[in-house]
Amino acid sequence: MSAILIIDDEAGIRSVLAEILEDEKYRVFTAEDGFAGLSVLEREVIDLVILDVWLPNMGGIDVLREIKEKFPIVEVIMISGHANIDLAVKAVKLGAFDFLEKPLSLDRVMVIVRNALEIEKLRRENLRLKNSLIFQDEMIGRSPEMEKIRELIEQSARSDSRVLITGPNGTGKELVAREIHRRSLRAAGPFVEVNCAAIPESLIESELFGHEKGSFTGAVSRRKGKFELAHRGTIFLDEVADMSPSAQAKVLRITQELRFERVGGEESLSVDVRIIAATNKNIQERIRDGMFREDLFFRLNVIPVFVPPLKSRISDLPPLVDYFMGKFKPPGEERSRTISADGMALLQAYSWPGNIRELKNFIERINIMSDEHCVSAETVRYYLGEAESAQDDGLGEFGSMGLTEAREAFEKLYLRKKLEAFDYNITRTAEAIKIYPSNLHGKIKRHGIRMEK
Numbered sequence: 001m002s003a004i005l006i007i008d009d010e011a012g013i014r015s016v017l018a019e020i021l022e023d024e025k026y027r028v029f030t031a032e033d034g035f036a037g038l039s040v041l042e043r044e045v046i047d048l049v050i051l052d053v054w055l056p057n058m059g060g061i062d063v064l065r066e067i068k069e070k071f072p073i074v075e076v077i078m079i080s081g082h083a084n085i086d087l088a089v090k091a092v093k094l095g096a097f098d099f100l101e102k103p104l105s106l107d108r109v110m111v112i113v114r115n116a117l118e119i120e121k122l123r124r125e126n127l128r129l130k131n132s133l134i135f136q137d138e139m140i141g142r143s144p145e146m147e148k149i150r151e152l153i154e155q156s157a158r159s160d161s162r163v164l165i166t167g168p169n170g171t172g173k174e175l176v177a178r179e180i181h182r183r184s185l186r187a188a189g190p191f192v193e194v195n196c197a198a199i200p201e202s203l204i205e206s207e208l209f210g211h212e213k214g215s216f217t218g219a220v221s222r223r224k225g226k227f228e229l230a231h232r233g234t235i236f237l238d239e240v241a242d243m244s245p246s247a248q249a250k251v252l253r254i255t256q257e258l259r260f261e262r263v264g265g266e267e268s269l270s271v272d273v274r275i276i277a278a279t280n281k282n283i284q285e286r287i288r289d290g291m292f293r294e295d296l297f298f299r300l301n302v303i304p305v306f307v308p309p310l311k312s313r314i315s316d317l318p319p320l321v322d323y324f325m326g327k328f329k330p331p332g333e334e335r336s337r338t339i340s341a342d343g344m345a346l347l348q349a350y351s352w353p354g355n356i357r358e359l360k361n362f363i364e365r366i367n368i369m370s371d372e373h374c375v376s377a378e379t380v381r382y383y384l385g386e387a388e389s390a391q392d393d394g395l396g397e398f399g400s401m402g403l404t405e406a407r408e409a410f411e412k413l414y415l416r417k418k419l420e421a422f423d424y425n426i427t428r429t430a431e432a433i434k435i436y437p438s439n440l441h442g443k444i445k446r447h448g449i450r451m452e453k
């Protein structure tokens with residue numbers, strides 16, 4: 001149901017318009033001046049504004065400018081009297097959809113409103129097409145595991161239920177999230193991705209919820225957060241296990257009442273957003289260590305989807321190889337390449353620690369580096385060997401992490417092992433690793449290391 005906001009200082013016009021639009025089953029909001037109107041726009045999801053050209057305090061043209069700046073996707077229809085029709089024309093040049101002349105013809109109101117909403121829908125549709133299949137991979141694979149995932153996508157897409165996607169690196173968690181969005185009723189709305197692990201803890205709240213001008217050093221102007229940008233669409237909270245405790249508290253509240261405040265702001269904003277979260281961490285362990293709120297976990301984990309490693313659904317490998325061969329076919333070659341039978345056997349025997357991402361990169365490289373049309377086992381072995389030695393760079397599990405994350409993960413592992421070695425005796429451990437016991441205490445707490453023997 002579309003929502004329409006009427007901004008007019010004449011109570012009579014507001015009520016007449018509200019009545020006919022409500023009869024047509026639109027949701028209607030009214031405001032008597034520009035300031036009141038803008039604050040409705042901040043709070044509610046509005047699709048269309050009907051705006052008087054002549055308004056007290058802030059003129060209609062200024063209100064229009066502000067709406068177009070802050071809510072560019074919202075259409076605006078101007079109302080003008082005979083005397084100020086030139087203003088209405090100017091408004092159209094500034095991006096208003098059209099104007100209505102007083103006295104209002106109710107038929108014309110309905111026609112223009114319908115057209116404007118149609119345009120708004122087309123805009124969203126365009127946006128959707130832009131984010132659509134051109135870059136996204138198809139979901140390939142007919143293993144029982146993949147079929148199960150398809151079933152879960154099918155079941156969850158049409159509802160707004162929250163989904164928590166887990167599984168190792170490169171298995172396709174993001175692809176699953178995008179696929180759910182694409183098949184949902186929100187498909188025309190935005191899909192906004194946030195990588196919670198990549199954003200410093202001090203900035204994550206502002207990134208998610210936006211901030212008001214001057215709310216902290218560096219906040220030079222008001223900024224919308226990802227939740228606002230995802231309005232009417234889906235927000236994808238990637239690496240959700242890495243979210244700071246205070247951001248977790250705010251996200252929890254959004255899951256309960258769909259409301260939040262910008263950082264440094266008092267006003268409570270409502271959003272209509274579906275949340276899909278993903279992580280490759282063991283979230284149960286994070287909960288046990290006190291790093292992740294259990295109540296938030298339950299709210300996010302309404303529909304759990306586990307995406308297993310490629311190794312455990314190796315029957316998906318041949319069709320994936322075919323698909324990526326098609327995708328990375330060198331320009332100028334007529335048919336996409338194939339892999340010889342013994343080459344395929346090698347691929348199937350390999351462990352694929354980087355899962356589908358690694359396979360995709362591998363096929364891309366082979367298409368660039370080799371010129372065999374049917375790729376031999378020798379070539380496969382050669383490039384797999386290279387992949388294996390590239391992985392074995394001595395960094396182990398830390399190799400795939402960003403520096404901050406790796407440093408943290410290493411510190412935790414190091415402290416755990418040292419504490420264990422010294423029988424969880426703080427003084428002795430601290431001495432051995434050459435830090436102050438108080439410092440060690442702090443780190444134990446921060447990492448949520450359990451002090452059991």
Ligand SMILES: Nc1ncnc2c1ncn2[C@@H]1O[C@H](COP(=O)(O)OP(=O)(O)OP(=O)(O)O)[C@@H](O)[C@H]1O
Nearest residue numbers: 137138139140169170171172173174175280356357
């Ligand atoms: N079933 C599939 N069919 C085709 N392509 C796939 C499939 N699964 C994953 N891919 C592709 O593999 C790559 C990695 O997938 P994606 O980014 O979704 O993984 P991820 O689980 O989110 O990884 P990470 O944990 O590292 O963030 C992407 O390019 C994706 O399109």
Ligand SMILES: [Mg+2]
Nearest residue numbers: 170173174238
């Ligand atoms: Mg991902």
